Amino acid sequence: xxxxxxxxxxxxxxxxxxxxxxxxxxxxxxxxxxxxxxxxxxxxxxxxxxxxxxxxxxxxxxxxxxxxxxxxxxxxxxxxxxxxxxxxxxxxxxxxxxxxxxxxxxxxxxxxxxxxxxxxxxxxxxxxxxxxxxxxxxxxxxxxxxxxxxxxxxxxxxxxxxxxxxxxxxxxxxxx
Amino acid sequence: xxxxxxxxxxxxxxxxxxxxxxxxxxxxxxxxxxxxxxxxxxxxxxxxxxxxxxxxxxxxxxxxxxxxxxxxxxxxxxxxxxxxxxxxxxxxxxxxxxxxxxxxxxxxxxxxxxxxxxxxxxxxxxxxxxxxxxxxxxxxxxxxxxxxxxxxxxxxxxx
Numbered sequence: 001x002x003x004x005x006x007x008x009x010x011x012x013x014x015x016x017x018x019x020x021x022x023x024x025x026x027x028x029x030x031x032x033x034x035x036x037x038x039x040x041x042x043x044x045x046x047x048x049x050x051x052x053x054x055x056x057x058x059x060x061x062x063x064x065x066x067x068x069x070x071x072x073x074x075x076x077x078x079x080x081x082x083x084x085x086x087x088x089x090x091x092x093x094x095x096x097x098x099x100x101x102x103x104x105x106x107x108x109x110x111x112x113x114x115x116x117x118x119x120x121x122x123x124x125x126x127x128x129x130x131x132x133x134x135x136x137x138x139x140x141x142x143x144x145x146x147x148x149x150x151x152x153x154x155x156x157x158x159x160x161x162x163x164x165x166x167x168x169x170x171x172x173x174x175x176x
Numbered sequence: 177x178x179x180x181x182x183x184x185x186x187x188x189x190x191x192x193x194x195x196x197x198x199x200x201x202x203x204x205x206x207x208x209x210x211x212x213x214x215x216x217x218x219x220x221x222x223x224x225x226x227x228x229x230x231x232x233x234x235x236x237x238x239x240x241x242x243x244x245x246x247x248x249x250x251x252x253x254x255x256x257x258x259x260x261x262x263x264x265x266x267x268x269x270x271x272x273x274x275x276x277x278x279x280x281x282x283x284x285x286x287x288x289x290x291x292x293x294x295x296x297x298x299x300x301x302x303x304x305x306x307x308x309x310x311x312x313x314x315x316x317x318x319x320x321x322x323x324x325x326x327x328x329x330x331x332x333x334x335x
Binding site: 027028030031032033034100125126127130131132133135136 | 224225227237238241242245264265266267268269270
C-alpha cells in the first residue's frame with residue numbers, strides 16, 4: 001500500500017531518463033539511406049590535374065574511403081591530422097571529394113597542411129555531394145570491394161573512431 | 177538639397193533591396209508554373225542544415241542547391257512523387273515533414289493514440305473502483321428518526 005506513493009516518482013524518473021537521452025543525441029546525425037546501397041556513380045575532374053577524371057568504378061575490387069572535404073570547412077582542418085594518420089596506416093586508399101570549393105584554395109590547403117589523399121575529385125558545384133546525401137562537411141564513407149557503401153560518418157573523424165570502428169571494419173571488409 | 181536627400185535615400189533603399197534579394201535562389205520566377213511546383217514540393221521538406229526550416233524557406237547553401245536540383249527535375253518532366261523519391265534516396269525519410277507509414281514509423285503515427293487509449297482505460301478503471309469503494313449504507317429506524325428531527329428543527333428556524 002505504501003509503495004503507491006512511489007508511482008509518480010518512478011514515472012517522473014522514467015520521464016527524466018527519456019528526456020536526458022533525447023537531449024544527448026545529436027540531431028544532426030541523420031541515418032543515411034545509402035548504407036548497404038551501391039555508391040552512386042560519377043565521373044568528375046580531379047583536383048590536382050583537371051585534365052584527368054575520377055570515377056568510383058576505378059576503385060572496384062578494393063576497399064576504399066571517400067572523404068568529403070573543403071578548404072572553407074573548419075571541422076575539416078580539425079579532422080586533418082586524423083586523416084593523415086589514416087593514410088599512414090595504409091589500411092585503405094583515401095580518396096577526397098573536394099566539395100563546393102575553389103581549386104586554388106583547396107590546393108593551397110593541401111600544400112600547407114599535407115595531403116592525406118591518394119587523389120581528390122573536384123566537385124565544384126556540389127552535384128556529386130547531392131547524390132551522396134552530403135549535408136555537413138566533413139563526411140566519410142567506407143566503400144567495399146563490390147562498390148557498396150558500408151559505413152558513413154558525419155562530422156570530423158577522431159582517433160578513437162579510427163581505432164574502435166574504422167580499422168576493425170576495414171580489416172573485416174578486406175578479408176571478404 | 178531636397179533632391180540630393182531623395183537621391184541618397186533611394187540609392188540606399190535600392191541597395192538594401194538588392195542585398196536582401198542576393199541570397200535567394202538565383203533564377204526566381206523565370207517560369208511561374210515551375211516555381212509554384214517547386215514551392216509546393218519544397219515546403220513539405222526539411223532543410224538538413226537548419227533542421228527546423230523547410231527547404232522552401234531556408235537560405236542555406238545546400239537548400240539553394242537542392243532547390244536548383246528540384247527545378248531541374250521539374251523541367252525534365254518528373255512527377256512530384258519521383259522528385260520526393262529522389263530526395264528520400266539521398267537523405268532518407270528524415271527530409272519529409274510527413275513521414276510515410278511503415279513499420280519503423282508505426283510508433284510515431286500510432287503512439288499518441290495508444291497513449292490516449294491507455295489514459296482512458298486508466299481513468300475508467302479508477303472511476304469504477306472509486307464507485308465500488310463508496311459503501312452503500314442501509315438506514316436503521318434510529319437513523320430515520322434523527323434525520324426527521326434535524327429536518328424539523330431546520331424547518332422551524334426558517335419558518
